[in-house]
Amino acid sequence: MTNASELMRHQVAEGLGIPRDLYLSEEVFNQEMEAIFGTSWIYAGHVSQLAEPGSYLTVESGKESVIVARTREGSLAANFNVCRHRGARLVDEGCGVTRRFVCPYHQWGYDLDGSLKGAPKMPETFDRSQYGLTSVHVKTWQGFIFVNLAESPTRDLEDMLSIGEEGLAPFDLASARVAHTITYEISANWKLVWENAQECYHCGANHPEFLSAVDIREITSDGPVVCEIPPGYDPVVKTARFPLKAGATSLTVGGQPASARMLGQFAEGLEPYTASVHIKPTFALVACPDYAMVLRDEPISLDKTRVTASWLVHKDAEESVDYDLANLIRVWDETNKQDWALCERTQKGVQSRAFVAGPLSYEETSVVDFHRAYEGWLQAAGL
Ligand code: FES
Ligand SMILES: [Fe+2]
Numbered sequence: 001m002t003n004a005s006e007l008m009r010h011q012v013a014e015g016l017g018i019p020r021d022l023y024l025s026e027e028v029f030n031q032e033m034e035a036i037f038g039t040s041w042i043y044a045g046h047v048s049q050l051a052e053p054g055s056y057l058t059v060e061s062g063k064e065s066v067i068v069a070r071t072r073e074g075s076l077a078a079n080f081n082v083c084r085h086r087g088a089r090l091v092d093e094g095c096g097v098t099r100r101f102v103c104p105y106h107q108w109g110y111d112l113d114g115s116l117k118g119a120p121k122m123p124e125t126f127d128r129s130q131y132g133l134t135s136v137h138v139k140t141w142q143g144f145i146f147v148n149l150a151e152s153p154t155r156d157l158e159d160m161l162s163i164g165e166e167g168l169a170p171f172d173l174a175s176a177r178v179a180h181t182i183t184y185e186i187s188a189n190w191k192l193v194w195e196n197a198q199e200c201y202h203c204g205a206n207h208p209e210f211l212s213a214v215d216i217r218e219i220t221s222d223g224p225v226v227c228e229i230p231p232g233y234d235p236v237v238k239t240a241r242f243p244l245k246a247g248a249t250s251l252t253v254g255g256q257p258a259s260a261r262m263l264g265q266f267a268e269g270l271e272p273y274t275a276s277v278h279i280k281p282t283f284a285l286v287a288c289p290d291y292a293m294v295l296r297d298e299p300i301s302l303d304k305t306r307v308t309a310s311w312l313v314h315k316d317a318e319e320s321v322d323y324d325l326a327n328l329i330r331v332w333d334e335t336n337k338q339d340w341a342l343c344e345r346t347q348k349g350v351q352s353r354a355f356v357a358g359p360l361s362y363e364e365t366s367v368v369d370f371h372r373a374y375e376g377w378l379q380a381a382g383l
Contacts, residue, residue: 014359016360020355024351032299041153043144044059046176053112058081061149061298066079066136083105086106115133116131161277175264182309186307190298190305193343194370197278198238209334212254213255241275244273251288262314
């Protein structure tokens with residue numbers, strides 16, 4: 001059989017989608033977890049979730065788990081969630097605040113930065129300094145925390161994200177706070193979830209709430225799917241703006257701001273606009289003048305994907321005073337659920353022996369970007 005990256009190169013050149021086998025093979029899924037999620041910058045959370053010293057959260061990725069913690073000195077430390085004694089998972093999945101991480105098995109205790117502080121009943125010759133947790137690369141960009149499980153990440157995060165910098169900076173999302181989080185479990189392969197998020201070919205027929213604020217005619221592209229790769233093109237990062245309808249100033253049902261506290265420079269009268277940044281394979285952000293929504297994608301198994309959505313508001317915005325939570329989350333919660341239903345419907349279809357990847361529309365050029373990113377990851381891993 002042709003290898004997976006060659007297969008994808010062929011599909012892209014022919015303007016076709018991902019072949020059935022790449023959605024359905026356990027072997028491919030396991031390879032993806034290593035080759036893609038094991039080497040990419042993975043979205044962990046927002047800085048406001050780790051505001052105080054001792055606060056931590058875990059990031060799950062396949063069989064791996066990482067603890068990201070705020071140290072007493074105020075920096076962020078990321079370490080594998082694996083005890084250096086006999087390997088027990090150190091803390092349970094989730095978040096919390098602690099003074100140190102104590103392994104439930106034999107009580108080895110680690111400082112917030114991962115250094116080993118206590119190990120009961122070990123011989124005198126035991127050198128604690130040699131048994132700190134295994135560190136993981138961690139970086140923050142515009143208030144969003146990313147980790148990379150690779151020993152030496154091949155890509156520089158700042159470099160990758162320089163294109164999103166200018167459009168997003170006025171929102172000052174580093175000073176925002178998470179107002180609400182919803183975790184969705186989707187019965188679909190993670191690639192179907194990404195493909196869905198790339199295009200608005202499906203929006204007109206499926207997203208009434210979204211369309212009440214967005215001018216869909218402005219989103220659609222009208223050229224053929226482009227197969228040449230322009231110089232400097234990076235299929236992993238995508239920035240976009242959602243054109244709002246005349247009179248709309250935020251992406252909400254009806255187009256009016258959901259929060260009375262505007263973000264960043266919008267509080268000083270900056271002309272309203274929306275910005276979106278995707279960092280494949282785990283991060284999708286939409287920023288509006290009054291709130292932002294960020295998605296974190298996490299493959300659970302071949303046909304299950306967990307997506308965590310967080311809504312960010314101005315740090316001083318108060319629920320029920322400055323915003324009504326139901327109104328704040330409505331447009332994206334509804335749109336997300338509509339999207340997941342489409343993904344699950346597609347999962348059912350691609351499982352059929354009748355499925356053969358079909359031709360893409362010229363409104364799906366960003367789906368092709370996803371396919372190029374996918375092909376690039378496979379190729380880099382020799383797959
Ligand atoms: S496995 Fe953690 S202390 Fe023994
Ligand atoms: Fe959608």
